Every structure is written in C-alpha cells, then in structure tokens.
Amino acid sequence: MSLPMATVSLTSSVVFGTYRNCLQCMKQARGADWAPNTKLEVFLAGMAGGVAQISVMAPGDIVKVRLQCQTESMRKGTNAPRPKYHGPLHCLLSIIRGEGVTGLYRGALPLTLRDGPSYATYFLTYTTIYEWLSGGNWSSVMLAGGIAGIAGWTVGTPMDVIKARLQVDGVREMKQTVRVEGAGVFFKSLGVNCLRAFPVNMVVFVTYEVLSGSHRTGPERVEPPPLGLE
Numbered sequence: 211m212s213l214p215m216a217t218v219s220l221t222s223s224v225v226f227g228t229y230r231n232c233l234q235c236m237k238q239a240r241g242a243d244w245a246p247n248t249k250l251e252v253f254l255a256g257m258a259g260g261v262a263q264i265s266v267m268a269p270g271d272i273v274k275v276r277l278q279c280q281t282e283s284m285r286k287g288t289n290a291p292r293p294k295y296h297g298p299l300h301c302l303l304s305i306i307r308g309e310g311v312t313g314l315y316r317g318a319l320p321l322t323l324r325d326g327p328s329y330a331t332y333f334l335t336y337t338t339i340y341e342w343l344s345g346g347n348w349s350s351v352m353l354a355g356g357i358a359g360i361a362g363w364t365v366g367t368p369m370d371v372i373k374a375r376l377q378v379d380g381v382r383e384m385k386q387t388v389r390v391e392g393a394g395v396f397f398k399s400l401g402v403n404c405l406r407a408f409p410v411n412m413v414v415f416v417t418y419e420v421l422s423g424s425h426r427t428g429p430e431r432v433e434p435p436p437l438g439l440e
Contacts, residue, residue: 217270221263226418229259229333253334260329264322269314271321273301275374320373328366335361336415351419352412359411363403368396370403 232255233247247255280293295301305313336358343350 217266221267222414224263224266225259225329227259228262229255229329230422232258249334249338252337253330256333257326257330259333260325260327261322264318264325267325268318268321269302271373272305272314272316273298276305277301317373320369324366324369324373328362328369331365332358332362332411348416351415355411355413355415356408358415359407360404362411363407364400367400367403371396371398 233251236251236255237243237245237247277295277298280295284293295304302314309316336354339354339357340350343354
C-alpha cells in the first residue's frame with residue numbers, strides 16, 4: 211500500500227487539474243467565459259483528465275499489481291520460497307533492470323482505455339445527477355459523487371481486468387483465462403469496486419466542491435453547499 215498511498219494525491223491532482231483547465235479552455239474557445247459548460251465539454255474534459263494521469267499512475271500501478279500477485283501466490287504456496295520482490299522500490303528497480311523503463315508502462319494502453327472513458331463517465335454522471343438533485347447541499351454532493359464513482363467503475367472494470375492480466379501474465383495467458391473462465395471474468399471485481407467507489411467518491415467530491423468553490427472568482431464564484439445543521 212505504500213506506493214499507492216504516495217501517488218494517489220499526485221494522480222488526483224493531475225485528473226482534477228486537467229479536468230478544470232480543460233473546462234475553462236473550452237469555455238474560452240467558444241467565447242463564453244461565465245456560461246456553464248455543456249455536457250459534451252464535461253465528458254471530453256473528464257476523458258482528458260483520465261488520460262493525462264496515465265504517465266504518473268502507470269509505474270505505480272504495475273508495481274502494485276505485481277506485489278499483490280506475489281503475495282497471493284505465496285499465500286497459496288504456488289511461488290518460490292523466496293519472494294522475487296522485496297518491497298515497492300525493489301520491484302520498481304527490478305522492472306527497470308529486466309524490462310527497461312518501458313516495462314513500467316506495460317499495460318498502459320488498457321489503462322488509457324480504462325481511465326479515459328471511465329473518468330468521462332464519472333464527471334458527466336456527477337454533473338448530471340447534481341443538477342437533477344439541485345438541492346445545493348452536502349447530501350446532493352455526496353449522493354452524486356457516490357453514484358458517479360459506481361458509474362465510472364462500471365465502465366472501467368472490464369479494461370481494469372484486462373490491464374491487470376497483461377501486466378502480470380501477458381497476452382497469451384490472458385487469452386487462455388478468457389477461454390477457461392468466459393466473458394464473466396471481465397466483471398469479476400465489479401461488486402467490490404462499486405462497494406469501495408461509493409463512499410470514497412462521496413468524500414472526493416465534497417473535498418472537490420469545497421476547494422474549487424473557494425478558488426472561483428467573479429460571477430462564476432459559488433459558495434459551497436451549506437452544512438444544513440440548523
């Protein structure tokens with residue numbers, strides 16, 4: 211968990227920073243600085259944010275996957291007595307020595323195909339549901355954020371499975387797995403991903419609304435939703 215914990219803030223910054231900047235650039239391009247963004251602009255900006263984070267996320271992701279697979283193999287007794295990797299840093303350096311820097315980006319294409327559409331769906335779902343609820347309070351933000359997280363993972367889970375299999379086993383083994391387990395293998399982790407996504411993205415979007423609201427200026431400035439404690 212040490213490597214994901216170290217990189218999560220960086221990848222989130224890239225995603226949300228790219229998303230906000232793309233929205234602003236698209237508004238300026240059509241000469242409507244203070245007008246709301248269209249749904250298409252939200253979708254495209256979300257996709258750009260998902261793709262932009264790959265350069266930061268891919269190396270940490272492959273290290274995480276390989277360490278998790280090693281731990282699982284050792285638990286089942288299917289690995290050599292001595293582990294191949296001795297922590298995240300050793301795993302990172304071993305990949306570079308054995309496969310070169312490009313080895314850190316093995317599975318980057320499936321990762322891009324996962325995160326581009328997934329984040330596009332994620333931000334579009336959040337924006338749409340928040341507008342439908344139009345409550346202007348924290349419960350609207352949390353509900354919209356939780357549902358957006360589930361929608362994003364529903365779109366992204368099949369490519370997430372493909373990406374993980376490529377990073378660990380390669381194309382040939384992945385094809386064999388599909389033949390043996392069938393198409394259902396692509397949705398094997400969907401339930402767990404959705405259970406995790408709802409509460410996590412409730413918190414993510416509350417934080418996003420607080421921080422983004424405090425940095426808006428002029429006619430675009432809005433206050434964060436009231437706490438509703440009275």
